[in-house]
Amino acid sequence: MIMADKIILEVARYSPEQDTKPCFATYEVPVHKEWVVLDALNYIKDKVDGSLTYRWSCRMGICGSCGMMVNGEPKLTCATFLSSYAHNGNKIRVEPLRYFPVVRDLVTELSDFLVKLKKVKPWLIRKDTVPLSQGEFLQTPEQLDYYKQFSMCINCTLCYSACPVVGLDPKFVGPAAIALAQRYNLDSRDQGAVERIAVLAHPEGIWGCTFVGECTKVCPKHVDPAGAIQQYKLNAVLDWLTSFLMPRGHNSQDVKP
Amino acid sequence: MDVSSHDVLLVGGGGAGLRAAIAAAEVNPQLSIAVVSKVYPMRSHTVSAEGGAAGVIKEDDSLDEHAYDSISGGDWLCDQDAVETFVKEAPQELLQLERWGCPWSREPNGHIAVRAFGGMKKRRTWFAADKTGFHMLHTLFQTSLRFDPITRYDEWFVTKLLVDEGRVQGVVAIELMSGRIQAITAKSVILCTGGCGRIFPFTTNANIKNGDGMALAYRAGAPLKDMEFVQYHPTGLPFTGILITEAARSEGGYMLNKDGYRYLQDYNLGKPQPKPVLRSMELGPRDRLSQAFVSEDQKGRTIQTPYGSIVHLDLRHLGEKVINTKLPFVRELCMKYQNIDPVKELIPVRPVVHYMMGGVSTDIDGATPLAGLYAAGEVACVSINGANRLGSNSLPECLVFGARAGKAAALFAAQQKVPNGSVLAQATDERKRLESQFLFKTGGRERISTIREGMQTTVEKCAGIYRDGASLAEGADTLRQLQERFADINLDDHNRTFNTELEAALELGFMLDVAESIVQCALHRTESRGAHQRTDFPARDDKRFLAHSIVHRNPDGSSRVELLPVKITRWAPGERVYGELSQTNEPPQAVLTRKAG
Numbered sequence: 001m002i003m004a005d006k007i008i009l010e011v012a013r014y015s016p017e018q019d020t021k022p023c024f025a026t027y028e029v030p031v032h033k034e035w036v037v038l039d040a041l042n043y044i045k046d047k048v049d050g051s052l053t054y055r056w057s058c059r060m061g062i063c064g065s066c067g068m069m070v071n072g073e074p075k076l077t078c079a080t081f082l083s084s085y086a087h088n089g090n091k092i093r094v095e096p097l098r099y100f101p102v103v104r105d106l107v108t109e110l111s112d113f114l115v116k117l118k119k120v121k122p123w124l125i126r127k128d129t130v131p132l133s134q135g136e137f138l139q140t141p142e143q144l145d146y147y148k149q150f151s152m153c154i155n156c157t158l159c160y161s162a163c164p165v166v167g168l169d170p171k172f173v174g175p176a177a178i179a180l181a182q183r184y185n186l187d188s189r190d191q192g193a194v195e196r197i198a199v200l201a202h203p204e205g206i207w208g209c210t211f212v213g214e215c216t217k218v219c220p221k222h223v224d225p226a227g228a229i230q231q232y233k234l235n236a237v238l239d240w241l242t243s244f245l246m247p248r249g250h251n252s253q254d255v256k257p
Numbered sequence: 258m259d260v261s262s263h264d265v266l267l268v269g270g271g272g273a274g275l276r277a278a279i280a281a282a283e284v285n286p287q288l289s290i291a292v293v294s295k296v297y298p299m300r301s302h303t304v305s306a307e308g309g310a311a312g313v314i315k316e317d318d319s320l321d322e323h324a325y326d327s328i329s330g331g332d333w334l335c336d337q338d339a340v341e342t343f344v345k346e347a348p349q350e351l352l353q354l355e356r357w358g359c360p361w362s363r364e365p366n367g368h369i370a371v372r373a374f375g376g377m378k379k380r381r382t383w384f385a386a387d388k389t390g391f392h393m394l395h396t397l398f399q400t401s402l403r404f405d406p407i408t409r410y411d412e413w414f415v416t417k418l419l420v421d422e423g424r425v426q427g428v429v430a431i432e433l434m435s436g437r438i439q440a441i442t443a444k445s446v447i448l449c450t451g452g453c454g455r456i457f458p459f460t461t462n463a464n465i466k467n468g469d470g471m472a473l474a475y476r477a478g479a480p481l482k483d484m485e486f487v488q489y490h491p492t493g494l495p496f497t498g499i500l501i502t503e504a505a506r507s508e509g510g511y512m513l514n515k516d517g518y519r520y521l522q523d524y525n526l527g528k529p530q531p532k533p534v535l536r537s538m539e540l541g542p543r544d545r546l547s548q549a550f551v552s553e554d555q556k557g558r559t560i561q562t563p564y565g566s567i568v569h570l571d572l573r574h575l576g577e578k579v580i581n582t583k584l585p586f587v588r589e590l591c592m593k594y595q596n597i598d599p600v601k602e603l604i605p606v607r608p609v610v611h612y613m614m615g616g617v618s619t620d621i622d623g624a625t626p627l628a629g630l631y632a633a634g635e636v637a638c639v640s641i642n643g644a645n646r647l648g649s650n651s652l653p654e655c656l657v658f659g660a661r662a663g664k665a666a667a668l669f670a671a672q673q674k675v676p677n678g679s680v681l682a683q684a685t686d687e688r689k690r691l692e693s694q695f696l697f698k699t700g701g702r703e704r705i706s707t708i709r710e711g712m713q714t715t716v717e718k719c720a721g722i723y724r725d726g727a728s729l730a731e732g733a734d735t736l737r738q739l740q741e742r743f744a745d746i747n748l749d750d751h752n753r754t755f756n757t758e759l760e761a762a763l764e765l766g767f768m769l770d771v772a773e774s775i776v777q778c779a780l781h782r783t784e785s786r787g788a789h790q791r792t793d794f795p796a797r798d799d800k801r802f803l804a805h806s807i808v809h810r811n812p813d814g815s816s817r818v819e820l821l822p823v824k825i826t827r828w829a830p831g832e833r834v835y836g837e838l839s840q841t842n843e844p845p846q847a848v849l850t851r852k853a854g
Contacts, residue, residue, distance in 0.1 A: 017752050034496045034564075046706035050758040051750035055296075057463040060499045060590060062391055063300045079593050103434060104755045110297065114411070122399040124358035136355045138367030144360060151360050151392065155299050180399075187358060 012095040037077040053105035064156035069095040074158035097161040120181035125192025143188040150183035159215035172208040175215035175225030182228040259439040263291040264670040266443035270294035271301030272655035273634025274449030275397040280663030293410040306390020307502035309382035310652035312347035330376040331643020332787035337826040350656035359396040373507040376542040382649040418477040419680040425629035426676035436753025440684035444670035448632040457610040458713035461500040470636035472767035479627040482638040485779035486614035491546035493609025495564035503648040506539040524549040527836025536839040544645040547608040569603040623662025633662040644787020701747030778806040781818040
C-alpha cells in the first residue's frame with residue numbers, strides 16, 4: 001500500500017478555564033516513515049498551536065508518560081507509528097486515557113493511581129534487620145525469574161484504561177497495583193505477603209477483577225497483570241480452605257521458590 | 258502568596274533526588290522533607306539508564322583499580338579525593354539498593370552478577386538486565402513511599418531559588434495542575450535535576466533534560482564547573498537518538514564501518530579479538546570511540562543516511578539466547594523503533610549527546626559554595642568524571658553523592674533558623690515576572706521552537722565532538738542574539754491549568770544560559786583533553802590546564818571563567834593507554850604517597 005504524505009489528526013481538546021466540555025480539533029500533519037503519534041503531536045505544538053497539552057519525556061517506551069487513546073485503544077504514543085494508520089485517507093483520533101479524570105487536553109489526573117500504588121505496600125518488607133556488612137541476600141536466577149515479569153511495570157496506566165472494572169468501580173485497586181504487590185510477594189527476599197492481604201483480598205482488590213484480561217493485552221511491557229491477579233486469587237482460595245485445616249498461621253501467598 | 262515550608266527541599270526526584278530524600282529522612286526523622294519534581298518521580302530520566310552501575314565487589318578487583326580506571330578514563334581531570342570516596346562507597350550503596358529490593362541480575366549461585374564495561378579493567382558493573390536505571394528508580398521510588406517525613410510535590414516546576422543573607426532559603430514553583438505560583442521555603446535545598454542534553458539537536462536525553470538545576474544555581478550565584486565536557490555516546494540510533502547501551506559491546510558486540518571492518522583497531526585501541534577484551538577496542542572509553550567515528554566519517558568509511566552518517570553495531574554472533582537474556586531492551590528498542598532485529602541484522606548507530614561531565618560545582622558532601630545549596634547526580638560536578646565519564650559510573654554517582662548530599666543538607670538544616678520574610682517579597686516579584694513576561698504577555702514575535710532549534714544547531718556546530726576557537730566565538734555571538742530574541746517570545750497558551758508551553762519557555766531560558774556556559778568554558782580551554790577536543794589546540798596541556806573551569810555569571814548575564822587546580826592525591830597525570838598495553842602493564846600504582854590522616 002502507498003503511504004499518504006499527510007494525515008489528519010483529530011485531537012481531544014479541553015481547557016477547564018475555557019470549555020464546558022471536551023471537543024475535537026483537527027490538524028493535518030506530515031507523515032514520515034520514522035514518525036510516531038507523539039512526533040505528530042510535537043509537530044502541532046511546535047509549528048501550529050503551542051497550547052496543545054500532553055505529557056511526554058523519554059520517547060523510548062520506558063518513562064510511562066505518553067499513554068493516550070489512539071483510535072480507541074490505549075497506547076504509548078512514542079511507540080505507535082503514524083505509518084500504521086496512514087493508508088486510504090484514514091484519520092487518527094487521539095484522546096486522553098479513558099476512565100481517568102481529564103485535567104486538560106490529553107493530560108489525565110494520576111493522583112488516585114498513586115494512592116492505590118502506595119496502598120499495596122510496594123517495598124521490600126523484612127521482619128529481621130541484617131547489617132549491610134553481611135553482603136547481599138542471595139537470590140538465584142530462577143528465584144529472580146519468578147517475579148521478574150511483574151517488576152517490569154512502567155506505571156503507564158494503559159491497563160486502567162483497558163479495564164472495564166476500573167470504568168465501573170473507580171475504587172478497584174486495579175491491574176498495575178495488584179501486579180506490583182505480587183512482584184514483592186513473589187520476591188524470595190520479601191516477608192510482607194501477610195501485610196498486603198488486607199488490601200488485596202478485598203472486594204476492591206483481586207475480587208473486583210472479573211478476568212476480562214484486557215489489561216494484559218494492552219500492556220506494552222508484557223507484565224501480565226491478569227495473570228498476577230488470577231494467581232493471587234487461586235492462592236487466596238487455598239488459604240481460605242486450609243485455614244480450616246491449619247488454623248494457625250498458614251499462608252499460601254508465601255509461595256516463593 | 259501561598260507558602261509552604263520544609264526543612265530540606267529536593268528539586269528533582271530521580272535516582273539522586275530520591276536517594277538524597279531517603280538519606281535525609283534516615284539521618285533525622287524529625288525533619289520535614291519535600292521532593293519537588295516537574296514529573297512524577299518514576300518518570301525521571303534515571304529510568305532510561307540501561308547498562309549498569311559500577312561498584313567493586315568481586316575478589317579479583319580492588320578499589321584502587323576502579324579509581325585508576327576512572328581517573329585515567331577522565332584524562333586526569335578528576336578530583337582524586339572525590340574518586341576515592343566514590344569507589345569506596347559505591348558498593349555499599351549498591352548493596353543498600355539490593356536490600357531495598359532492586360532486582361539485580363545474579364550468578365547461578367545467587368550472588369550479584371557483574372559485567373564488563375568500557376574503560377574498566379575489571380568486571381565490576383552490577384546490572385538488572387539492560388534496564389538498570391529503570392529498576393533502580395522504581396526501587397527507590399517505591400521504597401521512598403514508606404518514609405512519612407517525605408512530602409512529594411509531583412508535577413511542580415521550580416523557576417527560581419530564593420536567596421537571602423547569602424543563604425538559599427527555598428524556591429518558587431508552579432503547580433502545573435492548577436497553575437498556582439507559590440514559594441516553598443526550606444532551610445536547605447538540594448538540586449538533583451540531571452543533565453541538559455536537550456541543548457543539543459541529537460541526544461539520548463529525555464525531553465525533560467533542560468539543565469534546570471544548572472541554570473537555577475548559576476543564576477543564584479553558584480558557579481558551574483567543567484561545562485565544556487559533553488559526552489557523546491558512540492551508539493545512538495539515528496533519527497530518534499535512542500541509546501543502545503554500552504553493555505551491547507561488553508557482551509561482545511563489534512563496531513563495523515561501511516566495509517564491515519572493525520575500525521577501532523586503527524585508533525590506538527588495540528587489536529580485534531573474537532571475544533571482548535577489557536579496556537580494548539569496543540571496550541575503550543566513550544570519548545575515544547566517538548572521536549574515532551568522526552575520523553572514519555572524514556575518511557569516507559561511514560554510510561550516509563537521511564539522518565546523518567552511521568556505522569554498524571553487530572550483535573548477530575552473540576546469538577538469540579544471549580541477546581534475550583542480557584540485552585532484551587536493546588532488542589525491544591531496535592524492533593520497535595528501528596524496525597530491525599539485532600539477532601539477524603546490523604544496528605545502525607552514530608554518536609549522540611548523552612551526558613554532562615560538568616555541572617554545579619560541589620564538594621564531596623554535595624555542598625556548593627552558596628550556603629544552603631547542595632547538588633548531586635548529573636546536575637552536579639563533584640569531579641569524579643573529569644574530562645570523560647566511564648560508562649556505569651553515573652548511576653552509583655547518583656547514589657553515593659545523593660546520600661552524602663542528603664545527610665549533609667539534613668545536618669545543615671537542623672542548625673538553621675526558619676527562613677525570613679524577605680524571601681517572600683522575592684517570590685512575589687518572581688510571580689510577577691512569570692506573569693508579565695510569559696503567561697499574560699501578548700505581542701511577542703518569536704516562537705519557542707524556532708529559538709530552540711537555533712540554539713541546538715549552534716551548539717552542535719561549535720561545541721560538538723571537535724571544536725575550534727573561531728567557530729566557538731561565532732557560536733557565542735549567535736547565542737547572545739538568541740538570548741535577545743528570547744525576550745521577544747510569544748506564547749499561544751495563556752491558561753494557568755497545566756501550561757506546558759509556559760514550562761517549555763522557561764526551560765528554553767534555562768538551556769540558553771547553560772549553553773552559554775558550555776561555549777564560554779570551551780573557548781577558554783585552549784587544549785584538548787577527554788571529551789573536549791580543540792582542533793586548534795590538539796594536545797593536552799597539563800602545565801596550564803590540569804585545572805577545572807569554574808564559570809560564574811556576572812550580574813549583566815555575561816560569564817567569566819576561572820581555573821581551579823585539580824586535586825591529585827595518589828595518581829600522577831599520565832598517558833591514557835588502551836588496547837594491548839593496558840593488558841600487559843599493571844596500572845600505575847599510587848605513585849604519590851598518601852598524606853597521613
